[in-house]
Amino acid sequence: MCTPATGGRGRVRLNVGGRVFETTAATLASAGRDTMLGAMMDASWSWNAGHGDGDGFDAAAEYFIDRDPACFAVLLDLLRTGALHVPPGVPEPALCREALYYGLLDRVRAARLGEFDGDRLRLAASVAGRAPGDGTAVRAAPDGGCCVAHGGAVRVYNWMLEERRPVYLDHAPVNDAAYLDAATLLVAARERPGRGRDGGGVAAFSALTGDLRHRFRVAHDRQARSFTAGALAFDERRGSIFASCKGRLNEYGVGVWDCATGEQVDFFYEPPGCALGDADKLQWLDGTSTLMVATMFPRADSSFISLLDFRDRSVVWSWSDVGTPASLEDKHAVHAVAMEDGRSVCVINQYDDLGFLDLRSNAGGVRWRSRSKLSLSGKKTAPSCEETCYPKLAAHGGQLFASTGDTISVFSGPDHALTSTLRGSNGGAICDFSIGGDRLFALHSEEDVFDVWETPPPPVI
Secondary structure, eight states: OEEEOOOOTTEEEEEETTEEEEEEHHHHHTTOTTSHHHHTTOTTSGGGTTOSSTTSOOTTOEEEEOSOHHHHHHHHHHHHHSOOOOOTTSOHHHHHHHHHHHTOHHHHHHHHSOOOOTTSOEEEEEEEOSSTTOEEEEEEOTTSOEEEEETTEEEEEOTTOOBOOOEESTTOOEEEEEEEETTEEEEEEOOOTTSGGGSSEEEEEETTTOOEEEEEOEEETTEEEOOEEEEEEEETTTTEEEEEEEOTTSOEEEEEEETTTOOEEEEEEOOTTOOOTTOSEEEEETTTTEEEEEEOTTTSSSOEEEEEETTTTEEEEEEEOTTOOGGGTTOOEEEEEEOTTSSEEEEEETTOOEEEEETTOSSOOOEEOSSOOOOSSSOOOOOOTTOOOOOEEEEETTEEEEEETTEEEEEETTTTEEEEEEEOOSSOSEEEEEEETTEEEEEESSSSEEEEEEOOOOOOO
């Protein structure tokens, strides 16, 4: 609630919750016209109607805002200096709530998080969940939040790491999740017998409320069929959603849906010798307008990686470790990521060896690194006999990330030199990690906990 009460040109007096602040019109205007404080300087805003000079603002008035003064002091200092300094007595949730009221939440977030740099990451938080040992996947949201898949549920967290309402897709086991945007979450789940067309598959939910928005259907021969959805991917430019699919009647392949209409627009059926329906990793490559489909050991007896071109429904590149020489037959690629330059795919095997595949040639094999082990130094956590957390890979901002045991290694430069290692909580081996919203989230296996890594903001001089 804001009411004018009633001196100085260019200066503004605000009474916030009984505490008087004096600042300049320029400071408030720097918040932006789409914020409450910036709008105060706008002649068209009703608060200023009939007051003051020709610009509509009454410089002699004192304006009362019925909000928290301690939080407002932090936000005003942020507008003045560009730096976020939060006193010990100001709870962060309360500050974020007040920032949302004033339209400054994005400004607070930008001041708190520096531009993502794998070599400057610091452990910001470790968040405990509710289902020990049951986490299967973590996915970063564009706004700095995340979600964690636990059996038949997906638990959703906002960027302040407050838990929102969880998401359930018929309580079917979740295979993957992905954010279309900060407010929309895709979930891929296993088909549940006896549930008809509504068992498993792919569905879109509100990441804010957990409400079901749309269920994506698959049709074969014009007949809607139930299916198990595996990995997910998204082409932002064309608005296409991809999911690896397998039906009861050997309907294996990759389904495609239009993001705007929710309708199925294509289905790439699995050709002989090319594993698609069981894929556990999909990645869209903007540079070549192709989809990388990876079906990796141990989901399959051997590992398969293919590039699909949906324009002519062709497999333009493929690789498999079938027929590997006997000396290497016990080593399998367990995860893969297409590098950002679009020229190679990085793979990692169960012994933490890194290798690279050239996408410009179908004839080459894996070029394994001569210095294969990822740890810089120190004792590597020995996997237990019940170890199920195979290494994972990600590429972001020109850097390569690899999880091995309870550590994430960071590689930089054209030669992928090892430059940093990240080791967080004592929750056991890392079973999954994800990068997005200027954060890295690492999900641990033995305890239901995920670590949150951030890059500190640069100092304000």
